[in-house]
Amino acid sequence: MSTAGAGEPGEWGGVLAPRLAQFAAVAREEHVTRAARALGVPQPTLSRAMARLEADLGLALFARRGRTLTLTTAGRDFLAHAERALAEVGRGAEAVRADAHPETGKVAFGFLHTLGSETVPGLLREFRRDHPRVRFALVQNYGEWMLQRLRAGELDLCLTSPVPDAPDLTARRLDEQRLRLVVPDDHRLTGRRRIRLAEVAEEPFVTLEPGYGMRRMLEALCAEAGFAPRIAFEGEEAETIRGLVAAGLGVALLPPPAVPRPGVVELNVTAPRAVREIGVAWVAGQQETPPVAAFRRFLLGRRGQLLAG
Incomplete structure (x- = not known):
């Protein structure tokens, strides 16, 4: 690939990334043979890689004096970027290895x-x-x-x-988890412990927004009870829904709360079987x-x- 073929930064990364460590090694050693030995690759392979790198960039990265190489100005600038990139890759590798550690990893x-x-x-x-x-x-x-x-x-x-x-x-x-019908504490059903869902078919419901599992369960259970719920208010969080019920804005079908909330009464639903x-x-x-x-x-x-x- 020539410089004409590389455009976006991501394209350059794909071209150059495999050669960054090779370039950095040659820059450190200032000698292709010693760098090849350090990397464990054949010297001709490394020489070709450096020549291809310079051709791709369209720049001379090394000034050659016999077998000794010194970095050009462009080479020094590119080395600084290459070392930062390699260091970031190293940090990334250490981070993912740490996350996978059996004792100290992350879930x-x-x-x-x-x-x-x-x-x-x-x-x-x-x-x-x-x-x-x-x-x-x-x-x-x-x-x-x-x-x-x-x-x-x-x-x-x-x-x-x-x-x-x-x-x-x-x-x-x-x-x-059993679901309960939540009603305001002054509702006509507050004296009951159990109800059938069909008994609130005419009531306005306060429920979670479409896409939530509880919303789909409400609609399915109401359909099983023979009616479609009339939705008065929609929300995103169960305790907010309870607050709306406490304010007298409707009834709701919800899992039991962690802590009882004042202003509402929670009734067991006997039909249909209401569980999630x-x-x-x-x-x-x-x-x-x-x-x-x-x-x-x-x-x-x-x-x-x-x-x-």
């Missing part, structure tokens, strides 16, 4: 907002009894967003609901680092015991 872990106040802190506390130095990058969001981050390689594992069924992901059910499954998901076939594998085994060992409430 990128995603989970639902509703699991963040008690469930996940309790899991992390228990896991770190045996793995006290493993680090975590924690992300809270709704299920579909986390599955996208899994596929993009930004998360190692996530706790989500509903449990995904996709060919590129592996998922395991860990537990289930919680599972752990990861990318199918992806090689795991030791800390990720250890945490996944720990989560799978908590089947049926994941949730506090």
Whole structure:
């Protein structure tokens, strides 16, 4: 490839990156034979690589005096950039190696907002009894967003609901959580402990936005009960939804709270069976680092015991 063929910085990187360490070695040794010996490559191979590098750049990087080489002005400038690039690659390699270390590595872990106040802190506390130095990058969001981050390689594992069924992901059910109908504390049903969902078919609902797993569950359960919910307000977080219910703006179907909230009453739903499954998901076939594998085994060992409430 000549200089005419290289345009964007990314294209130059692809052309030049394999030769940076060779160039830096020749610059340090000021001698191709000694540099070739240090690198463990044949001297003719290294000479051709340096000639090709200069041809690609369209610049002389070395002034040649017999077998001795000295850097030109352009060569000194390029060496400074090459050494910074090589140092950055070295730091990157050390960082990813550190993240994969069995004892001190990192796990990128995603989970639902509703699991963040008690469930996940309790899991992390228990896991770190045996793995006290493993680090975590924690992300809270709704299920579909986390599955996208899994596929993009930004998360190692996530706790989500509903449990995904996709060919590129592996998922395991860990537990289930009963959903409750949340009503204002002055609602006509507050004297009841149990209700059928059909009894609130005419009520306005406060719920999570489309795309959230709880929203899909609400619509599916209401359909099973014989009606379509009338959505009055949409939000992004369960406790905000409870606040809207407490303000008298509607009723909601939600998992139980970590701490009871004043202003609302939570009723058990007897029909249809209102539960959500919680599972752990990861990318199918992806090689795991030791800390990720250890945490996944720990989560799978908590089947049926994941949730506090």
